[in-house]
Amino acid sequence: MLKKENVKLGIAPIAWTNDDMPDLGSENTFEQCISEMALAGFTGSEVGNKYPKDPEILKHALELRGMEICNQWFSSFLLTKPFKEVEKECRAQLAFLKEMGAKIIGFSEQSYSIQGQMNTPVFGYKYVLNESEWNRLCEGLNKLGKIALEEYGIHLTYHHHMGTVVQSLEETDRLLAGTDPKYVSLLFDSGHFAYCGEDPVAIVKKYIDRIKHVHLKDIRPDVVKKVKEENLSFLQGVREGAFTVPGDGCVDFPSIFKVLEEGGYQGYMLVEAEQDPAKANPFEYALKARKYIKEQTGI
Numbered sequence: 001m002l003k004k005e006n007v008k009l010g011i012a013p014i015a016w017t018n019d020d021m022p023d024l025g026s027e028n029t030f031e032q033c034i035s036e037m038a039l040a041g042f043t044g045s046e047v048g049n050k051y052p053k054d055p056e057i058l059k060h061a062l063e064l065r066g067m068e069i070c071n072q073w074f075s076s077f078l079l080t081k082p083f084k085e086v087e088k089e090c091r092a093q094l095a096f097l098k099e100m101g102a103k104i105i106g107f108s109e110q111s112y113s114i115q116g117q118m119n120t121p122v123f124g125y126k127y128v129l130n131e132s133e134w135n136r137l138c139e140g141l142n143k144l145g146k147i148a149l150e151e152y153g154i155h156l157t158y159h160h161h162m163g164t165v166v167q168s169l170e171e172t173d174r175l176l177a178g179t180d181p182k183y184v185s186l187l188f189d190s191g192h193f194a195y196c197g198e199d200p201v202a203i204v205k206k207y208i209d210r211i212k213h214v215h216l217k218d219i220r221p222d223v224v225k226k227v228k229e230e231n232l233s234f235l236q237g238v239r240e241g242a243f244t245v246p247g248d249g250c251v252d253f254p255s256i257f258k259v260l261e262e263g264g265y266q267g268y269m270l271v272e273a274e275q276d277p278a279k280a281n282p283f284e285y286a287l288k289a290r291k292y293i294k295e296q297t298g299i
Contacts, residue, residue: 001298002261009293010044010070011037012215012272015282019049019073020116021235025277033282034065040286041294044070044268046106055099070268071104071187071213072097073159078140079111079133090144094152104213104268105148106187108159108166109137114234115163121231122163129165137165138178145183157187157213162195163234169198176210186210189272190251191217191243195224201255208263215272216289218249238274245273245285247292257297269293 016033018024030050037045045067052058062068074093076086090105097105112127114120129137145156158175160166166175176186188211193200204211220241227237237243246253260269271289273280293299 002257002265004299006264006266007260007297007299008044008070008268009042009290009299010046010268010270011040011042011286011289012046012270012274013037013048013051014272014274015280015285016277017048017050018238018274021238022049024239025282028277028282031061034062034067036283036286038065038067040283041290042271042286043067044270046070046270046272047072055096059100069097069100069102070270071102071106071157073106073108075110076107076140076144077111078109078137079129079165081111083140083143086140087144087147091147094148094154097154098152103154104157104187105154106157106159106213107141107144108161108164111165113161113164115161116235117163118233118235120233122234122237123228123231126163126167127165129171133165134174134178138175141175141184142180145180149183155185155212156183157185159187159189159215160192161189162192167192167196169193169203172203172207176207181210185212187213187215189215189217190246190253190256191215191219191273194219194251195242201252201259204256204259208259208265211265212267214260214265214267214269216246216253216269216293217272218244218246218251218253220244220248221250239276241275241279243273243275244280245271245289245292247296248285248288253292254296261297
């Protein structure tokens with residue numbers, strides 16, 4: 001069983017209000033979102049589009065509910081913007097996260113990304129980096145990871161993601177081989193690896209020593225099959241229900257939990273399952289996820 005002193009549980013607000021498709025969950029308020037998170041038994045949250053930008057206001061609202069910010073997504077454009085511009089944006093987010101007491105920032109390189117394109121099929125159309133671009137990306141991540149850790153006390157974790165330049169195991173291998181383990185860690189997302197046809201259990205075993213943040217995301221294989229066969233985009237797949245909470249799809253979470261336990265993982269495990277709240281009630285699915293995690297891990 002995983003140890004409570006090592007692992008904290010969080011949940012992402014994207015189940016309540018979708019950052020990429022604001023019409024999904026537009027009726028759900030920030031206060032409702034974090035209240036239901038806490039009521040379902042979670043203590044950590046990532047930052048959503050409806051969260052207050054003022055750290056004091058956000059901190060007060062979370063503290064009332066016994067919650068904290070554990071991570072925030074950062075869209076980097078190291079391949080298509082000047083480094084100084086990306087650094088400035090990164091520093092602003094690091095300063096915010098430091099004030100919130102968070103120890104993790106979740107990077108995703110969005111240069112050439114198709115994840116936010118509603119009409120571009122997610123399978124077969126992603127951009128593939130050349131060696132020069134890999135070197136530039138890794139060099140930039142090392143620099144920003146050093147800044148994050150040494151100046152802000154925050155670990156840079158890289159989030160592989162469908163439709164981006166780092167999606168597959170091969171691409172994840174290349175990124176981790178080209179970056180300094182001291183400054184760049186892996187944000188392991190079970191759902192994104194399963195979605196692109198990789199084995200998340202084998203990957204968590206391979207990189208247990210590089211993982212500093214975990215997204216617990218399940219997939220519905222029949223929907224992913226539909227996305228592939230009908231050439232749907234990533235966002236269309238979300239609307240169709242490609243993702244769901246742990247225990248509601250096909251990902252082998254008991255094996256993942258076992259590897260995390262045996263590897264002495266310390267940090268957050270965060271439920272993240274972007275769905276249409278009108279089809280999958282966020283509070284109901286948060287309770288379902290929390291019950292499943294308790295049954296499987298004892299925490």
